[in-house]
Every structure is written in C-alpha cells, then in structure tokens.
Amino acid sequence: MRHRLKDVAERAGVSVKTVSNVVNGYAHVSPDTRARVEEAVAALGYRPNLTARNLRRGRTGVIALAVPELDQPYFAELAGHVVAAAATRDWTVLIDQTNGDPERERLVAEGIRDHLVDGVIFSPLALTGADLAGDAAGGDGRPPLVLLGERVEGAAADHVAIDNVAAARDMTVHLAAAARRRVAAIGAQESAEGATARLRLAGYRAGLRDAGLPFDPALVAPARAWRRTDGAAAMRALLAVTPPPDAVFCGNDTLALGALRALHEAGLRVPDDVAVAGFDDIEDGRFATPSLTTVAPDKARLAGVAVELLAARLSGVGSGPPRAETxxxxxxLRESTGG
Incomplete structure (x- = not known):
C-alpha cells in the first residue's frame, strides 16, 4: 500500500501542508515538528510522488544525455557518472546515441520531443554554433543545454571540458622524459568532427617543443575512428617508418589498446621497445597487459559540473550568458611507459 501525505500528517499530528513543507525541504518548520514528520515518514515508508511534484512545477524530472557512441567505454563510463549525479536531484536520465549524425543531433538540441525532457547534456560532433544559437536558459522554447567536450563557438549553451591541449602536452613531455626520442602520435583527424583530435595533436606538438624534440609528420598516424582496430592499423603503419618510433601517444585509450595488440603481434616489448600512452583512463586500460599509462580526466567532476549547470538554468539561478567550466x-603512469 502506498501511503499518502494525509497518512503521514495523521500519524505526526500535523497538517498536510506541514508535511509537504518538510518533504520539500522548506526551512520555516520548527525542529520538533520536523522531527515528528520525519519519524512518521520513516515509519510509514512514505515516498513522494515525484511525477505529481514535477508536474506541479512544470517539469518532467527527466533530463537527456546524448553522446556519439555508447559502445565507446569513455562515454559509457561518463554516462554512469551523469546518472549518479542526476540521482542526487531525483532526476531520471534518458540516454541517447547520435552517432554524430547532424539530423539526430539537431533533434537532441531541440529537446528530443516536445515536453519530454527538462534539459539536455550533450556531446555534439556535427553541429555548429548556428545550430545551437538561441537562449542559453531555454527561453526560446528549447530546453537548456550543457555541452561536453569541445566548445562550439557561438553556441548558446553552457560548456564543461578538460584542457585537452595541456593534457596532451603533459603526456608527451612524460614520454620524452623517459629518454624517448621518436615519439609518435595516433589519432589525427582532419574532418569537421575532429576537434578533439586537433586539440590533442596540438598538445602533442607543444610537448615535443617543450622537450626539445623535432616534429616529424611521418610519426603522426591518422585514425578515421578512435577504435581498437584503428589503433592497431595506425601502429602497424608507424612500425613501417624508418626509423620506427620508440614511444607513441594515442588520442584515446581504445586506440592505445589497439596499438598494444599490434606491438605484441610484431614481437615488440612494451615499454622496453616502444612506450605507449593513451587518454581517458577507461577501466579496460587498468587491466591491459601491460597496464596502460593514460590521461585521466575527472569524469565524476565533469558529470557533476554538467548537472550543476543544468540545475542552475532550470531553477532560474543560472541566468545570463553561457558559462564555460574546465x-x-x-x-x-602505469606499466606501458615504465610507470
């Protein structure tokens, strides 16, 4: 039997309005009254009807998380963190996969369907600032957006990311500090969707400069997608370069896992012959043989800040121009670089 506010009020000897005030966290309730209501709530196992509460507030209690690929471990792990952060606000998360398709991404930016979600946390690949123009607070009828990943110039949306250039630079310097002199990179992309790849490659080049190493275009291997098969193919291509690399920085961990496999098949030892580093700190990398050195973004913080920004927009506190958080x-540092 599902108990109602009226049942809690009768047990606590207070009005239904008082129970509602306690359940909704209003401050102006005496400590004694609050204690009685909380005891009654616990005794009856009362749970608020979140659907009714959200409807009264003009909200669904549902937000959307849209990512390019759910079978990529980084996005799967990030989704888990978003769900956990949203749960602290009693929000349900609708998760969508866009595959970087422009039409699918436009549908997400418009709120999936009218009145279905209150706001969207979104990692777009194909959309431009013009596609995401408007009111950051959702005043134009579109739900508030928080973007993850690379900033889309001109977008009317809050944005959360890490400093990809600095992170890639630091990892490249780490590889060079281990007396590696032929440091390669896997994951270059020239497509419009390759903003992350370009930033990480810029960081790689900055790291080479900081370490006093020359940039050799022959040591940069493209990868159309950032999957294990692409990493393995790119590593095989790099091994055909004369002289071959003695270290490789990969744009993400799945590329690095593919590179590890190609090196094993070639009879080379990691890190003795070639050191390997990735990016994203996915769980698979911790259990690879050897374990994978990687850049570890604070994924829990990334998700938490995204939810906080969305909550601020929905509450009306977060008004004004779009905010950017880093x-x-x-x-x-793990076994793949001798760490």
Missing amino acids: VPYELR
Whole structure:
C-alpha cells in the first residue's frame, strides 16, 4: 500500500501542508515538528510522488544525455557518472546515441520531443554554433543545454571540458622524459568532427617543443575512428617508418589498446621497445597487459559540473550568458611507459 501525505500528517499530528513543507525541504518548520514528520515518514515508508511534484512545477524530472557512441567505454563510463549525479536531484536520465549524425543531433538540441525532457547534456560532433544559437536558459522554447567536450563557438549553451591541449602536452613531455626520442602520435583527424583530435595533436606538438624534440609528420598516424582496430592499423603503419618510433601517444585509450595488440603481434616489448600512452583512463586500460599509462580526466567532476549547470538554468539561478567550466585531469603512469 502506498501511503499518502494525509497518512503521514495523521500519524505526526500535523497538517498536510506541514508535511509537504518538510518533504520539500522548506526551512520555516520548527525542529520538533520536523522531527515528528520525519519519524512518521520513516515509519510509514512514505515516498513522494515525484511525477505529481514535477508536474506541479512544470517539469518532467527527466533530463537527456546524448553522446556519439555508447559502445565507446569513455562515454559509457561518463554516462554512469551523469546518472549518479542526476540521482542526487531525483532526476531520471534518458540516454541517447547520435552517432554524430547532424539530423539526430539537431533533434537532441531541440529537446528530443516536445515536453519530454527538462534539459539536455550533450556531446555534439556535427553541429555548429548556428545550430545551437538561441537562449542559453531555454527561453526560446528549447530546453537548456550543457555541452561536453569541445566548445562550439557561438553556441548558446553552457560548456564543461578538460584542457585537452595541456593534457596532451603533459603526456608527451612524460614520454620524452623517459629518454624517448621518436615519439609518435595516433589519432589525427582532419574532418569537421575532429576537434578533439586537433586539440590533442596540438598538445602533442607543444610537448615535443617543450622537450626539445623535432616534429616529424611521418610519426603522426591518422585514425578515421578512435577504435581498437584503428589503433592497431595506425601502429602497424608507424612500425613501417624508418626509423620506427620508440614511444607513441594515442588520442584515446581504445586506440592505445589497439596499438598494444599490434606491438605484441610484431614481437615488440612494451615499454622496453616502444612506450605507449593513451587518454581517458577507461577501466579496460587498468587491466591491459601491460597496464596502460593514460590521461585521466575527472569524469565524476565533469558529470557533476554538467548537472550543476543544468540545475542552475532550470531553477532560474543560472541566468545570463553561457558559462564555460574546465575540470582537472592527471597523468596515471602505469606499466606501458615504465610507470
């Protein structure tokens, strides 16, 4: 049997309005009254009807998270963190996969369907600032947006990311500090969707400069997608370069896992012959043989800040122009670079 506010009020000896005030966290309730209501709530196992509460507030209690690929471990792990952060606000998360398709991404930016979600946390690949123009607070009828990943210039949306250039630079310097002199990179992309790849490659080049190493275009291997098969193919191509690399920085961990496999098949030892580093700190990398050195973004913080920004927009506190937040990262040094 599902108990109602009226049942709690009768047990606590207070009005239904008082129970509602306690359940909704209003401050102007005496400590004694609050204690009685909370005891009654616990005794009856009362749970608020969130659907009714949200409808009274003009909200659904549902937000959307849209990412390019759910079978990529980084996005799957990030989704888990978003769900956990949203749960602290009693929000349900609708998760959508766009595959970087422009039409699918436009549908997400418009709120999936009218009145279905209150706001959207979104990692777009194909959309431009013109596609995401409007009112950051959702005053133009579109739900508030928070973008993850690279900033889309001109977008009317809050934005959360890490400093990809600095992170890639730091990892490249780490590889060079281990007396590696032929440091390669895997994951270059020239497509419109390759903003992250371009930033990480810029960081790689900055790291080479900081370490006093020359940039050699022959040591940069493209990858159309950032999957294990692409990493393996790119690593095989790099091994055909004369002289071959003695270290490789990969644009993400799945590329690095593919590179590890190609090196194993070639009979080379990691890190003795070639050191390997990735980016994203996915769980698979911790259990690889050897374990994978990587850039570890604070994924829990990334998700938490995104939810906080969305909550601010929905509450009306977060008015004004779009905000940009940068979350920290660290290098996790493991066996693949001798760490």
